[in-house]
Amino acid sequence: xxxxxxxxxxxxxxxxxxxxxxxxxxxxxxxxxxxxxxxxxxxxxxxxxxxxxxxxxxxxxxxxxxxxxxxxxxxxxxxxxxxxxxxxxxxxxxxxxxxxxxxxxxxxxxxxxxxxxxxxxxxxxxxxxxxxxxxx
Numbered sequence: 001x002x003x004x005x006x007x008x009x010x011x012x013x014x015x016x017x018x019x020x021x022x023x024x025x026x027x028x029x030x031x032x033x034x035x036x037x038x039x040x041x042x043x044x045x046x047x048x049x050x051x052x053x054x055x056x057x058x059x060x061x062x063x064x065x066x067x068x069x070x071x072x073x074x075x076x077x078x079x080x081x082x083x084x085x086x087x088x089x090x091x092x093x094x095x096x097x098x099x100x101x102x103x104x105x106x107x108x109x110x111x112x113x114x115x116x117x118x119x120x121x122x123x124x125x126x127x128x129x130x131x132x133x134x135x136x
Contacts, residue, residue, distance in 0.1 A: 050057065085091040106114065 052060075
């Protein structure tokens, strides 16, 4: 036994049927193929023209530049000679860390961080107090 449908249920059923019929339509045809591109035309090459006078060109070619350094051959033994590190010295190495020479207390970065955290905490306390007082 079926329950009689109301006009709203009948309209909803017809709309659903119509929607199903529209979505089951035939697929769209593929788009047309793009026409081939025309071949590229070869452009004329650029021709550079100097704006210098012939006297300036002659002066530029006659100008003597820095002489080229002559190559000198050396043996590996000669190239490897260097002054040895004195006894007790570390050469190019850093000396070991001395804990007694370090400053005591907070460094500059730690002090700034501590002050920023304190300011943030103070701002949170003030904002919370204002919120509690505003909604009383």
